[in-house]
Amino acid sequence: DNCLERAYWHKRCHRCDMTGHFFDACPEIWRQYHITTTKGPFCKASDPEACRKPAYCYNCSKKGHFGHECAQKRMYNGTYPSLPFISRYDTKDDIHYREIR
Amino acid sequence: NRSLLLTDGAEDIYTCTPWKSRNYSEGIVGLHEEIKDFYEYISPRPEEEHMRLEVVARIHRVIKDLWPNAEVQVFGSFSTGLYLPTSDIDLVVFGHWETLPLWTLEEALRKRKIADENSVKVLDKATVPIIKLTDLHTEVKVDISFNVQNGVKAAKLIKDFKQQFPVLPYLVLVLKQFLLQRELNEVFTGGIGSYSLFLMVVSFLQLHYREDACSSNPNLGVLLIEFFELYGRHFNYLKTGIRIKDGGSYLAKDEVQKGMLDGYRPSMLYIEDPLQPGNDVGRSSYGAMQVKEAFDYAYVVLSHAVSPIAKHYPNNKSESIxxxxxxxxxxxxEYRDW
Ligand SMILES: [Zn+2]
Ligand SMILES: [Zn+2]
Structure with missing residues (x-):
């Protein structure tokens, strides 16, 4: 169990396709509420990938790409960037499925 | 009452979450509701504002009696409304003196019994010399400086950004409280000052990927966790500096260094002062990495607390994310309740 946990670099999320976590710990589970402030159905961004232009990179400081896309070395090894957009919003069934797990 | 049984003495339970007046929704929506309640709770009440204005008036009279032509202005958090009950009042006195009359004013403040004898301190060796005191009646702390324009200009800038980003006050007050209780809110104790913190929040919102950062009703819980995520995990303090002007961008620190005098290096947390581009607001924040660690901790705690996995943990009415x-x-x- 411990060994599995340590092999975090093998983790890839089915949900957002990023490395470093599994789908049940995906930050998108909370991030998808970005414009939802009450219980009930999600408010969805009309274009979830609509984003700020120009992009600036928090990792290498350059203009033109976002930090999660950066190929440069990170400040600390073992930190993995996360996707700042919402790749998909959960359906009612998704939420229900998580509740009963 | 079950929770009463859990306390060991006669004292009432104090939960340390006095803002909590109701039960919150689950997860991140609940965190959003809670941040709103915290903001309502911690924001200045009319009596507190009134009390602070009286402190200013008392000191103003002493200064005017000494120098009738001097001008006194309030800046800092008291003028922008972004203050905690324990925040200082910042005053600046404008006038014409050959040497700053720190000791003259200090003496007058003692004689007129504005401040407790032992609370008045003159910091004449500081980059910006100031008088520090604690008001005798209210115990509010006051910092007085002389002929420094920047603070007043900064207060104007802060008010403008508050207009542009409606969520700013919520994030700033939560973060101020967060740093305050870890003693990371003052540069001389190895933390970051409130102007640095404010500019970090502005940069976070300016460069936010999604457009909802400047919308009027985004989920504040998501934004708070994303702030901790950015400055606790992702932001590369070694290579990247913060620029606020012209809508915001990042700066390469090695480029910044080329423009500096020999022997100077951009600080770990490099923030270009939008009011004075040659000035690094983050300089002397030698504890910036401690602040980063604290933000990382908060990211881990909060992102876990709002995750569906956390629901398997014990839950009760007094719980608060x-x-x-x-x-x-x-x-x-208690101070606030009297
Ligand atoms: Zn994921
Ligand atoms: Zn990059």
Missing amino acids: LGRIIRVTQEVA
Whole structure:
């Protein structure tokens, strides 16, 4: 169990396709509420990938790409960037499925 | 009452979450509700504002009696409304003196019994010399400086950004409380000053990927966790600096260094002052990495607390998600209630 946990670099999320976590710990589970402030159905961004232009990179400081896309070395090894957009919003069934797990 | 049985003495339970007045929704929506309640709770009440204005008036009279032509202005958090009950009042005195009359004013403040004898301190060796005191009647702390324009200009800038980003006050007050209780809110104790913190929040919102950062009703819980995520995990303090002007961008620190005099290096947390581009607001924040660690901790705690996995943990009525990273001490809660 411990060994599995340590092999975090093998983790890839089915949900957002990023490395470093599994789908049940995906930050998108909370991030998808970005414009939802009450219980009930999600408010969805009309274009979830609509984003700020120009992009600036928090990792290498350059203009033109976002930090999660950066190929440069990170400040600390073992930190993995996360996707700042919402790749998909959960359906009612998704939420229900998580509740009963 | 079950929770009463859990306390060991006669004292009432104090939960350290005095803002909690109702039960919150689950997860991140609950965190959003809680941040709103915290903001309502911690924001200045009319009596507190009134009390602070009286402190200013008392000091103003002393200064005017000494120098009738001097001008006194309030800046800092008291003028922008972004203050905690324990925040200082910042005053600046404008006038014409050959040497700054720090000791003259200090003496007058003692004689007129504005401040407790032992509370008045003159810091004449500081970059910006100031007088520090604690008001005798209210115990509010006051910093007085002389002929420094920047603070007043900064207050104007802060008000403008508050207009542009409606969520700013919510994030700033939570973060101020977060740093305050870890003693990371003052540069001389190895933390970051409130101007640096403010500019970090502005940069976070300016460069936010999604457009909802400037919308009027985004989820504040998501934004708070994303702030901790950015400055606790992702931001590369070694290579990247913060620029606020012209809508915001990042700067390469090695480029910044080329423009500096020999022997100077950009600080770990490099923030270009939008009011004075040659000035690094983050300089002397030698504890910036401690602040980063604290933000990382908050990211881990909060992102876990709002995750569906956390629901398998014990849950009760007095539970609070925000309370896992900030607490208001009983003294402060009582101070506010009188
Ligand atoms: Zn994921
Ligand atoms: Zn990059």
